[in-house]
Amino acid sequence: MTDKNIEYYNENAESFFNGTVNADMSLWRDKFESYVANGGRVLDAGCGSGRDSKAFKQHGFSVVAFDASKEMCRMAAELLGQEVWQMRFDEIAFDEEFDGI
Secondary structure, eight states, X not given: OOOHHXXXXXXXXXXXXXXXXXXOOHHHHHHHHTTSOTTOEEEEETOTTSHHXXXXXXXXXXXXXXXXXXXXXXXXXXXXTXXXXXXXXXXXXXXXXXXXX
16 A cells, blocks of 8 residues: 555655755754764755755765655655655665764
8 A cells, every 4th residue: 555645745856855955954054054064974864855965965974865755756756866765654664874864
């Protein structure tokens, strides 16, 4: 059975991407980044358009991004120029691999 939320984002990926990719989240990102060591490893969980992952990469962080929506992963991967994993929060099996999430 397909999750209705994932189905929604797959069907509306382009609209969601276009509506969020340029949103100014710098205030929140700056605050987050102040807690992460320079060049640290960041997990962008539920990355959506990849907007934040892109900013983290531009600020020198190593980024692993994932989203449950196949279409959002595809679009974010294009934006980032790197693989974006398709997975759900309940599939997370990382153990102390990241400096910030």
